[in-house]
Amino acid sequence: MSATELFHKYQQERQKRLRPEGAGQYADFRDPTIGDKLGNDPWVNKEEVQAHYSPLNDTDSIKFMIVGAGHAGLLHAVRLIEAGFKTEDIVIVDTAGGFGGTWYWNRYPGLMCDVEGYIYLPLLEETGYVPKHKYSYGAEIRGQSERVAKHYGLRAQFCTRLTHHQWKETKRRWTIKLTQDLGRSNDPVHLTVETQFFISAAGILNIPHYPKLPGFKDLVDNKKVFHSARWDWQYTGGSQVEPNMVNLRGKKVGIIGTGATAIQIVPELAKWAAHLYVFQRTPTFVGPRNQRETTPAEWEKVAYKKGWQYERQDNFHHFVTNDPVPENMVDDGWTHPDSHSIAGFLGSATAIITPDGVQNHIRSMYELDVPRAERLRAHVANVVKDPETAKKLQAWYGGWCKRPAFNDDYLQAFNRPNVTLVDTDGKGVDSFDASGVVANGTLYELDVLVLATGFYTRVRDRSPAAAEDAPVVGRDGVLISEKYLSPEYGTLYGVATNGFPNLFWAGASGGSGISYNLTSAYDVFSRLIAHVIADAHKRADDAGNIAIEPTKEAEDRYGDEVQKRALWLSVMATCTPGWFSGEGEGALEDKTPEQKIALARHAPWGSGPLDYKRRVLEYISKGGLDGFEVRV
Template sequence: MTSEVTTRTDTSTGDPTASDMDGLRERYRYERDRRIRADGTAQYRATTGEFGYYADDPWSSATERAARTDHVDALVVGGGFGGLTAAARLRDAGLERIRIVDTAGDVGGTWYWNRYPGIACDIESSIYLPMLEEIGTMPSRKYPPGEEIRGHARAIAERFDLYRDALFGTGITSLAWDDDAGHWRVRTDRGDDMSARYVVVSSGPFNRPKLPGIPGIEDFTGHTFHTSRWDFGWTGGDATGGLDRIGGKRIAVIGTGATAIQCVPHLAEGAEHLYVVQRTPSAVDTRDDAPYDERWWTSLQPGWQRRRREDFLHRMNMHPPLLGDDDGVADRWTDTAPIRGVRRYARTRDTESLAEALEIADAEKMDELRARVDAVVEDPATAAALKPWYRQMCKRPTFSDRYLQAFNRENVTLLDTGGQGVERITADALVVGGTEYPVDAIVFATGFELGADPATRAGADVRGRDGLPLARRWSDGLHTLHGWVSRGFPNLFHVGALQNSASVNFAHVLEEQASHIAAVVGEAGRRGASVVEPSAESEDAWVATIRERAVDQQGFLAECTPGYYNFEGRPRKRNEQFGGGPVEFHEVLRSWRDGGMSDVLGEGAR
């Protein structure tokens, strides 16, 4: 490490701070460089094969049923919030037979699979839970547990009669457009050979867990599981904690991201000894959870959820808030570094560029988070290893009032791997820094395969007009109109982050997309249009807009510590997101709908 890095600008630790920007940048580069791996995203492996985590459903047993050969108005691939809201809005648009198909045993998506102890949302529930105002229930608290969120998913399915035609424990294997019949032929791994006029693909970004490709991982003879397939039969307890079967057990958790932040405190309370294996520390802010006040809740006026969502979207995307702090969501998300940077720029624009203001505000925010580690963690060496050295939005921010505190327990040891991960695994131990740490079990909190389009994540072979594979159509880059429909693939709609604009409150984005799809389908019905398909001109124009308006994030992401945001230190050269942000993008969709939708419903669309 260079002398700049060790400039003693923080007299208590010797670490660089915002007052030493040169030293801070150098420290960030050093920490990034020692985590860069030659194998990039190839360092991970699938959870299939001998592990079988992906194939098995620990929450539901497969039930025998006859293969389906019927026809439905709409088939929705995925029963998470994206699929549920799309199906519900299509029901509102007048469609009668709507079939959700999911490999899971029930609706809920990521909230179905992930039931690890401590799981909860990190976006305030009043704006996160879809259709909350319509369903009419009050969440128990600002950040409710996963079981409550999964219950809300079931409530949506029940409210809109979506269980009637649903097929669970079923995976889509192929989608093929039949031009003569004007519908999609759908085949599954359960022998189904169905047809659907419309297909919505909403397979979600967190449906394919991954494992680290650690040498010797197959040799371990102890117990293993991925957090998205938690084994309560082995640990005891449930998603609220109480892991009463791990007393006397030595357990290692590999991973320190958003999942580990929540489950580590519960494992620490039950295990004889817990090793937390860290490649890169998370930036952990306070959570400040609290129960909702029923009097406040009942005082909310109709339309409150949309107003609060839009206010949060404005705050998070550097637009003036629509509501005051007492009426809107003003939490730690709205105090992240970019938000602070915009506020700073409003004060200093005569002397600082926007880039300078953002970087300084980021440095100050990260100073605070590192100081919080020192204030909470008692052992200086452990505290030093838990400090995040990167700009805040290089990784998804995390929030907890229990994670850092767990390292003050005598039975918890942080195994910091210097950014390289576990060296190898033996039959009964992890090897880190040349030292073996015997363990009885390994819990993989190692995340999910990200970056693929929804159809690829769904594992389906999608073929449009003339048998053209969707993968070939997109082989030189995505080709869509507004991210939801693609020429050559009529009546096939995508829900997710394709050539549109995302937000940290992804449930809001999904519901906006669902409403958009339903509005177009409803209009197609009124006009008697047989297909919804963009014209070549409209699709080309949108792709050109994406290219022209794309924000160049490559420089920022290249400086970041490796992670899934930057594809393990190799950010993609092409940004496929709409550069105007979600506030403007939602207005683009509204204006387009008001303009008549002729480029997907008119003659030019076919």
């Protein structure tokens, strides 16, 4: 099949899946009628949190508040400490009951990182930790977060959400309102705290969502239902470390979703369920994983010099941005010679696409994608024995449209007699019922339903206010969410914006450098932010009265550069709906010229993560604070 024929096939499949409501087709756990039943923290030790992870008191004043205890938050804290700030001046706040971010919440069977652990786990050189496998399992990743926190003596306020953020110009401080909730036996504790610097590192995969369809509450009231990010080991039996789900014997189990999460869960459920129904809207490209243990000989080759982790991360980025170098250090499915088309999601420094070059760019990306797509569809046909099932598991969209998956057991699970694929041909399930799930007009009665349906991903507003689901009010009473959606939108390096002094964030828009390996992206953000704050302190006589923000001129200039590079990412507008493409809301055909410009200025750095990192490191090494205004 030619690239042109493939493109038309892909567009037919895309049209099946587009819905006018876009991301509005989902509800999420912020709805208390569902969240109170399905969203509670199953892992928290409330006594430990109360005793050791509640350092804040009402009316406290601190120097740094970092929101988020995952990799982003940890890296921000560590880089600030390395820049000379005191550990005791930093407090990390998170709604979770411990460190780890998404790896705290997700403890489902089969959980592992699909990116090599040697480049994904943060601060391996600094902590001296050696991952047990090439691809780290979930408990080990969470353990590294806990190790980092202990290594640096980090303080954290857990089980706490922020409810309001207000900049006080006269005090040069943020006034933050927080609520710590330790459960039914404890009344929520409401705090108001001042912080000089506020860093939002809440991440992007932290609010579970599910299809907003009739009958869901009836199902929840009558059957066992849980989200993959709130796995109920008490119900299934087993544990994350030993996932022997003996309680599922004799039960009919359903799972909605066939994305990166479900691909890891399905093989484990298939081992224990009497019957497993896998409900599919859109198949995922699945390649072999080839997991292996880390041997001393291999580790000696990997960690062969100081700075090896940065070098290896950069090497990975060369391949996934279609700019390969002779040595392929990671050497896996991400960096496979025919997989360079996945740069469509990240950007690339190989070219800046102009408006008159968009169609050629899209055509060339589809041509580049043909070998990878055909290889992976053939892989499905070779593994899955039933031809009809294999056909339904083959993906038809560009390789940049959804996160690629790698697993050695997922496709094989469909050869088991107790596993049924319920393919909905792009429609998704119809509805829910007190006894199960309705799909293709048929009721599938279940004992338990697993929602591997992903997370609320903030399609339009990716500001800190959206990340924390709380208002952020800057100078002159301006809401950051309003600025994000206005013609005045702009950032400097995607981490700060004019009108919101001493506010920084780890984001995925506005000219930030994103990556399939988010840890490496967070590290670049954290090094830039630590530099800006530390340099400002060196220049100020009164460090306690500093206010730092980008100038409007600087963020406008940076926005021009972001806009100039954004058309590399125009291939995303051709994508089948999914969280990468904002459920189709990023499509260009129904946008006015003004809306297209706004989308372009909101885009990530279109020249890719390596070019973004190079610019950030050049900025840091040059010294100074070009583009930032410092007031004392």
